[in-house]
Amino acid sequence: MLNIDTNTLLNAIPRPRLKLTSFLSVFLAASMSLPLMADEEVNVYSARKEALIKPMLDRFEEETGVTVNLITGSADALLRRLQVEGEYSPADIFITVDAGRLHRAKQANVLQPFQSANIDALVPEHLRDADDYWYSLSQRSRTIFYAKDRVKPSELSSYEALADSQWKGRICVRSSGNIYNQSLVASMIEADGEEATSNWVKGLMSNLARPPFGGDTDLLKAVATGVCDVTIANTYYFGRMMRSDNAMDQLVAEKVGVFWANQGADDRGVHMNVSGAGITAASVNKASAIKLIEFLLSDEAQTWYADVNNEYPVVQGIAPPVNLATFGAFKTDKISLTKLGDNNLKAVKIMDAAGWK
Numbered sequence: 428m429l430n431i432d433t434n435t436l437l438n439a440i441p442r443p444r445l446k447l448t449s450f451l452s453v454f455l456a457a458s459m460s461l462p463l464m465a466d467e468e469v470n471v472y473s474a475r476k477e478a479l480i481k482p483m484l485d486r487f488e489e490e491t492g493v494t495v496n497l498i499t500g501s502a503d504a505l506l507r508r509l510q511v512e513g514e515y516s517p518a519d520i521f522i523t524v525d526a527g528r529l530h531r532a533k534q535a536n537v538l539q540p541f542q543s544a545n546i547d548a549l550v551p552e553h554l555r556d557a558d559d560y561w562y563s564l565s566q567r568s569r570t571i572f573y574a575k576d577r578v579k580p581s582e583l584s585s586y587e588a589l590a591d592s593q594w595k596g597r598i599c600v601r602s603s604g605n606i607y608n609q610s611l612v613a614s615m616i617e618a619d620g621e622e623a624t625s626n627w628v629k630g631l632m633s634n635l636a637r638p639p640f641g642g643d644t645d646l647l648k649a650v651a652t653g654v655c656d657v658t659i660a661n662t663y664y665f666g667r668m669m670r671s672d673n674a675m676d677q678l679v680a681e682k683v684g685v686f687w688a689n690q691g692a693d694d695r696g697v698h699m700n701v702s703g704a705g706i707t708a709a710s711v712n713k714a715s716a717i718k719l720i721e722f723l724l725s726d727e728a729q730t731w732y733a734d735v736n737n738e739y740p741v742v743q744g745i746a747p748p749v750n751l752a753t754f755g756a757f758k759t760d761k762i763s764l765t766k767l768g769d770n771n772l773k774a775v776k777i778m779d780a781a782g783w784k
């Protein structure tokens with residue numbers, strides 16, 4: 428397998444593709460049956476780090492004989508790259524995290540819709556694009572985390588309730604520039620409406636222990652060390668820290684509890700987001716690309732991929748990683764993830780207006 432880092436490739440010259448004129452295509456199709464042109468291959472642009480995807484691509488190569496070329500980089504850099512390369516992009520598949528980012532790729536016209544009966548059967552409807560531009564590969568929850576020695580789980584209930592005055596000066600959040608919080612707010616717009624969500628953001632801002640800061644890992648550490656009592660973070664960060672030997676990570680694992688938000692009988696369930704994959708608009712290896720995405724939804728790949736990423740599988744009936752299993756069962760919000768992209772701009776405006784830095 429070929430693996431090149433993004434920086435090298437940013438300087439690479441796009442590979443032009445030979446195009447047959449329509450006349451020639453018709454002539455060829457009518458006059459002869461072509462042998463397979465070349466060995467099959469599929470080119471993947473992945474915002475997931477190499478170690479979190481490559482072993483499964485290797486397994487796919489072994490099983491199918493299809494060569495997989497992997498390019499990894501940051502989600503935003505890879506999306507820009509796909510846009511710059513346009514129809515000359517060598518990429519067939521784009522893998523990234525957060526439905527909001529997958530939506531941006533769709534909006535940027537770098538993906539094409541595709542269908543597969545196998546994929547339709549495996550990926551629940553709310554975990555795929557409404558127009559078939561992308562499909563989820565794994566799920567993560569963005570839920571509430573609390574200091575076990577200062578907060579009783581019975582004091583917690585929903586995201587909405589974090590705006591109550593009992594939490595004044597006790598909450599930490601990361602900045603609104605991050606897509607994770609944008610997607611959470613987008614889901615609340617869908618559930619509660621714009622006005623209620625705007626009021627909620629204002630209430631949440633008035634309860635902060637300090638201005639928005641850091642990433643999810645920093646927030647979990649802040650809860651463990653007494654900077655604040657409650658935060659909102661993605662489950663895989665906590666799952667990763669549970670498995671780490673680092674002393675601070677161990678402190679977090681010991682001091683911080685996971686609380687599943689919005690589990691009431693009539694409530695919608697906890698906010699979920701995903702990693703996912705789409706086929707690029709420029710793909711010339713579409714059949715192999717579909718085959719690879721189907722493989723990533725196989726029992727073997729789902730189990731492995733969820734485990735190394737500390738995430739939940741998207742395919743029903745596949746057990747979560749053992750560390751995540753200790754968080755127990757929970758109800759998930761079944762909002763179509765397409766809505767997270769649709770409501771993104773509204774979410775950003777509401778957060779800006781409420782002073783969520």
Ligand code: FE
Nearest residue numbers: 524643661664
């Ligand atoms: Fe993350």
